[in-house]
Amino acid sequence: MSATPASATAIPGMESGHYRSTKLPDIKLLMWVFLASDVMFFGTLIGTYLVYRGRSLVGPFPENVLDIPLTTVSTFVLLMSSFLMVLALHALRGDDIPKFRLWTFGVAFFGAIFLGFQIYEFAHFVDLGLTLQGNLFGTTFYVLTGTHGVHVTIGVIWLLSILVHSYVKPWSSKDEAYLEVAGLYWHFVDIVWIVIFTVVYLVEFV
Amino acid sequence: MAHGKGTHGVGQYVVVALILAAITYVEYYIVEFPPAFMSSGWILFWLIALSIVKFWMVIWFFMHLKDDDKLYTGFFSSGIVIGMGTFVVLVFLFLLPRAVAPVVGDPAPGDGPAAAHGALPDAVVANIETDGGSRPLAQQAGNVRPADRTLLLTPPAAPTDGFSVRLDDLAPASEPTTAEAPVAMAPEPAPVIATEAEPATPVAADAEPAPAAEPDAAPEVAAAPTADPTYDRALGSQVYVANCAACHQVTGAGLPGVFPPLAGHAADLYRAEGGRAYLIDVMLYGLQGAIRVNGTNYNGLMPAWAHLGDEQVAAAINHSVAGFDGVAAPSGFDAIRPDEVAARRGRGLTGAQVLELRGALGLD
Numbered sequence: 001m002s003a004t005p006a007s008a009t010a011i012p013g014m015e016s017g018h019y020r021s022t023k024l025p026d027i028k029l030l031m032w033v034f035l036a037s038d039v040m041f042f043g044t045l046i047g048t049y050l051v052y053r054g055r056s057l058v059g060p061f062p063e064n065v066l067d068i069p070l071t072t073v074s075t076f077v078l079l080m081s082s083f084l085m086v087l088a089l090h091a092l093r094g095d096d097i098p099k100f101r102l103w104t105f106g107v108a109f110f111g112a113i114f115l116g117f118q119i120y121e122f123a124h125f126v127d128l129g130l131t132l133q134g135n136l137f138g139t140t141f142y143v144l145t146g147t148h149g150v151h152v153t154i155g156v157i158w159l160l161s162i163l164v165h166s167y168v169k170p171w172s173s174k175d176e177a178y179l180e181v182a183g184l185y186w187h188f189v190d191i192v193w194i195v196i197f198t199v200v201y202l203v204e205f206v
Numbered sequence: 207m208a209h210g211k212g213t214h215g216v217g218q219y220v221v222v223a224l225i226l227a228a229i230t231y232v233e234y235y236i237v238e239f240p241p242a243f244m245s246s247g248w249i250l251f252w253l254i255a256l257s258i259v260k261f262w263m264v265i266w267f268f269m270h271l272k273d274d275d276k277l278y279t280g281f282f283s284s285g286i287v288i289g290m291g292t293f294v295v296l297v298f299l300f301l302l303p304r305a306v307a308p309v310v311g312d313p314a315p316g317d318g319p320a321a322a323h324g325a326l327p328d329a330v331v332a333n334i335e336t337d338g339g340s341r342p343l344a345q346q347a348g349n350v351r352p353a354d355r356t357l358l359l360t361p362p363a364a365p366t367d368g369f370s371v372r373l374d375d376l377a378p379a380s381e382p383t384t385a386e387a388p389v390a391m392a393p394e395p396a397p398v399i400a401t402e403a404e405p406a407t408p409v410a411a412d413a414e415p416a417p418a419a420e421p422d423a424a425p426e427v428a429a430a431p432t433a434d435p436t437y438d439r440a441l442g443s444q445v446y447v448a449n450c451a452a453c454h455q456v457t458g459a460g461l462p463g464v465f466p467p468l469a470g471h472a473a474d475l476y477r478a479e480g481g482r483a484y485l486i487d488v489m490l491y492g493l494q495g496a497i498r499v500n501g502t503n504y505n506g507l508m509p510a511w512a513h514l515g516d517e518q519v520a521a522a523i524n525h526s527v528a529g530f531d532g533v534a535a536p537s538g539f540d541a542i543r544p545d546e547v548a549a550r551r552g553r554g555l556t557g558a559q560v561l562e563l564r565g566a567l568g569l570d
Contacts, residue, residue, distance in 0.1 A: 022275075022277060024275055024277060024278075028278070029277070029278070029281070032278045032281045032282055033281050035282060035285065036281050036282050036284060036285025036286075036288075037285060038285075039282070039285040039286050039288075039289040040285060040288050040289040040292060041289075042289070043288075043289030043290065043292050043293045044289075044292055044293070044296065046293065047292065047293040047296040047297060048296070050297060051296060051297060051300040051301065057509035057510070057511075057513075058492070058507070058509045058510065068234060068237060068238055069234070069238070072230060072231075072233075072234040075230055076227060076230055079223070079226045079227060079230060079260075080223065080227070082223075082226075082264060082268050083219060083220075083222075083223035083226075083268075085268070086219045086267075086268050087216065087219065090216060090219070134507070135509075180270075183268075183269075184269055187264050187265070187268045187269045188269075190264055190268075191260075191261045191264045191265060194257055194260045194261050194264070195257060195261065197233075197257075198233070198253050198254065198256075198257040202233055202234075202237045202253050203250065203253065205237050205238070206237060206240075206246045206249045206250050206253065
């Protein structure tokens with residue numbers, strides 16, 4: 001297939017030549033495939049949580065430790081970080097570099113706030129006697145939310161790296177595919193939390 | 207700010223973000239302040255529906271699947287389909303067997319949430335009491351734990367030990383009852399236990415699937431005054447395999463350094479002065495802390511089993527003392543009776559207090 005200049009400029013990320021017959025940027029396709037596999041990964045963790053739900057023999061039980069208002073706030077923070085993420089991508093596409101940097105920092109900052117909530121929550125739960133080994137709720141809860149927390153941590157590091165890199169080698173709208181991929185990852189972490197917030201937290205108090 | 211894909215405008219992002227925030231608030235509100243007109247089933251329905259809407263809005267607008275190449279949607283959707291399939295299979299694998307043969311160990315009277323909390327160290331309970339969280343403690347106490355739905359496995363029945371044979375022998379009148387009980391996987395232990403006392407009554411009076419699990423039935427059995435060296439071996443094995451074997455192993459060998467052995471050791475405890483009562487206490491209140499068994503140190507937590515019926519607790523202890531292959535029962539073994547278990551209930555011991563009782567046995 002002969003790549004004409006016209007088609008080459010039409011596809012983002014194509015400048016570097018990393019594309020196939022799909023005419024789609026490799027990294028973006030790769031990210032979507034990874035996210036599909038990550039869905040299965042979290043699917044098994046959530047399934048495991050539900051299978052063992054209500055089967056702990058000793059406390060603390062979910063209703064003893066979970067705090068809905070607190071988690072609602074951290075959920076809101078994570079949702080808003082997703083909002084800032086699309087703003088950052090929008091700014092980069094418009095070559096508005098200062099705003100791109102501001103919003104990218106905002107995403108990482110909100111992600112860090114979310115992590116702060118989670119660290120506080122874990123420490124508080126351990127104080128209440130909920131440990132990884134204490135009962136089934138502790139095991140499944142910490143593994144599920146901890147895995148999600150690791151995802152958030154990776155996302156924060158990734159976004160901060162982009163921010164630093166944008167000072168080392170100035171970014172422009174040509175680089176949007178790289179930010180978009182980070183954004184896809186970040187939004188995915190957000191939707192996983194949407195599910196966890198409902199399945200683990202809210203349902204417990206219905 | 208002009209961009210080719212006009213629908214990606216900031217305005218649209220703002221609207222989506224506002225809707226997402228509003229949905230999150232609505233979810234919080236209907237959980238914390240359930241509207242009177244909504245049953246819990248409907249609240250659950252709306253929570254799931256709203257989550258799906260949020261999920262969809264993020265992937266559709268924020269992740270741009272709305273306008274992007276459909277190949278991405280295809281990859282992601284197949285991931286969701288496989289993930290959901292795995293999830294459904296997992297849930298069915300684990301929950302279906304329980305749904306087919308649920309044998310419920312009734313919680314003993316007084317074993318409410320308070321007793322469940324009694325299993326916690328005092329410091330933990332105190333912490334919960336002073337928790338500044340959203341839910342007052344009184345409200346927490348109202349949350350009744352889901353009933354234990356332990357799956358009692360079909361015992362590896364010895365040829366001469368079949369339930370149906372005994373049922374027929376003891377109470378011919380109960381034939382219709384046995385025929386009616388369709389859940390053959392969960393044999394009815396009642397008639398066997400009641401042999402000495404009143405053979406026919408529990409069977410004939412009750413066509414319930416599991417009357418034996420009722421603690422109330424225990425006093426009747428207690429009427430048998432004689433020391434009985436025998437016990438229902440099938441029930442003992444059944445309860446043990448279903449509840450104890452996961453840690454202490456089917457053979458009773460335990461896992462060195464992690465879960466203490468019972469084969470032989472339970473018999474040692476039985477022989478010790480006060481060991482009979484201690485064995486019941488361990489079952490009812492659990493055990494927490496450092497112990498030493500046959501020269502190996504253990505420092506773990508055994509949960510309380512008070513939610514099992516008196517007969518089941520007694521049967522598990524008897525199995526541990528005298529039921530393992532290759533371990534001789536203590537000479538003059540007098541099987542633990544359900545009424546002894548019933549008599550030791552309701553004392554609210556902690557695992558640490560049971561550890562002190564263990565120390566008083568003067569073993570190690």
